[in-house]
Amino acid sequence: MKYLYWILALCLLSSCEEEIQLDYRPIDPLYVIEGHVCNDGSGVVITGTRDIDDPVLKDGIEVQSVTLSSDNGIKETLVYDKDGIYSSRSFVGKPGETYTLTVVIDGESFISSSTMPGYTEIISTRMRWEEMMGNDMLHLIVDVSDKDDDINYYYYRILRNGKLFKWNVVRDLDSSNSTIQFDISCMSRDKAEKNDPDDYDSILFEGDDITIEVRAIDMKTYDYLFSAKLSGQNHSNPIYNFNGEVLGYFSAYTTTSKSFVFHYSDIED
Numbered sequence: 629m630k631y632l633y634w635i636l637a638l639c640l641l642s643s644c645e646e647e648i649q650l651d652y653r654p655i656d657p658l659y660v661i662e663g664h665v666c667n668d669g670s671g672v673v674i675t676g677t678r679d680i681d682d683p684v685l686k687d688g689i690e691v692q693s694v695t696l697s698s699d700n701g702i703k704e705t706l707v708y709d710k711d712g713i714y715s716s717r718s719f720v721g722k723p724g725e726t727y728t729l730t731v732v733i734d735g736e737s738f739i740s741s742s743t744m745p746g747y748t749e750i751i752s753t754r755m756r757w758e759e760m761m762g763n764d765m766l767h768l769i770v771d772v773s774d775k776d777d778d779i780n781y782y783y784y785r786i787l788r789n790g791k792l793f794k795w796n797v798v799r800d801l802d803s804s805n806s807t808i809q810f811d812i813s814c815m816s817r818d819k820a821e822k823n824d825p826d827d828y829d830s831i832l833f834e835g836d837d838i839t840i841e842v843r844a845i846d847m848k849t850y851d852y853l854f855s856a857k858l859s860g861q862n863h864s865n866p867i868y869n870f871n872g873e874v875l876g877y878f879s880a881y882t883t884t885s886k887s888f889v890f891h892y893s894d895i896e897d
Contacts, residue, residue: 659689661738661876663696663729665721666843666883667747670696672706672714672729677875688712692732699726721880723747724778729878731870740870744880745779745844748772751807753840753886756896757817764817766832766895770810772842772884774800781850783881784810787839788832797845797853810842832890841885849879 663672674689688711696719697703706714721727726743751771757764768786780801786794793814800808819827832838845853848869856866856877869877 659733659738659874661729661731661870661874661878663740663876663878665696665719665727665742665744665880667721668883669717670706670715670719670721672731674712674714674731692735693730695730697728697730721882723882725880727880736872738870738872738874740878742849742878742880743846745781745846745882747882747884748774748779748842748844749884750840750842750886753888754896755894766814766817766820768812768814768840770812770840770842772808772810774805774808779844781845781847782808782810783843783845783849783853784812785841786812786814787841789837796857797850799850834890834892836890837887838890839885839887841883843881843883845879845881849877849881852877
């Protein structure tokens with residue numbers, strides 16, 4: 629049984645006359661915990677999965693307790709806000725320290741730890757067309773500093789007008805590099821020129837506000853996000869990041885970002 633942790637669509641061809649029977653068993657929902665400690669605060673969001681025949685999406689969940697602690701003895705119990713959100717502006721992470729998230733739900737403790745890597749920064753961004761299999765593809769090139777030996781894993785997100793557009797994880801095991809370059813494929817020229825409304829979610833438009841965020845993460849977080857990327861392709865669940873059977877992950881990371889307005893005239897040929 630696969631949980632609807634990622635939003636999946638089952639598409640049936642209208643021309644098919646034979647009814648397709650899906651063989652599955654009802655499964656109790658799982659909790660989903662997504663928590664972080666970074667250089668500007670901390671937060672946790674707790675929700676739940678739903679069974680495949682349940683049309684109602686689950687709201688945020690209030691639990692017994694949510695606690696963050698560090699290996700230097702700092703500990704804080706986060707206060708519930710709304711929609712399953714727990715947050716703290718005072719619990720700020722420091723590179724090199726290991727942090728532990730403990731969530732108590734119905735008397736059971738779910739625990740995950742993460743070590744925060746060093747700081748990084750975005751040096752430059754640029755966009756260019758690159759020919760690929762007879763079609764021009766728009767690439768976003770991001771140069772990022774890699775000054776610390778402990779920064780080997782990255783998670784980047786591209787936001788378009790405040791909404792997620794692209795994301796991926798990258799590992800760089802060559803500690804001799806002082807910089808790392810992300811070459812991110814954004815869209816094809818053909819798709820942009822056709823301007824089909826069905827493709828609007830995957831097209832950049834003139835004047836769009838673009839933000840590229842880069843996080844330095846630890847290996848445990850990389851492994852989870854990498855498996856989550858694969859799970860979206862094979863309709864399976866990501867690996868567990870906590871000690872019990874809950875979905876989601878906990879990550880201590882440093883983050884940097886850069887924003888710009890998208891103009892076709894800025895693209896390099």
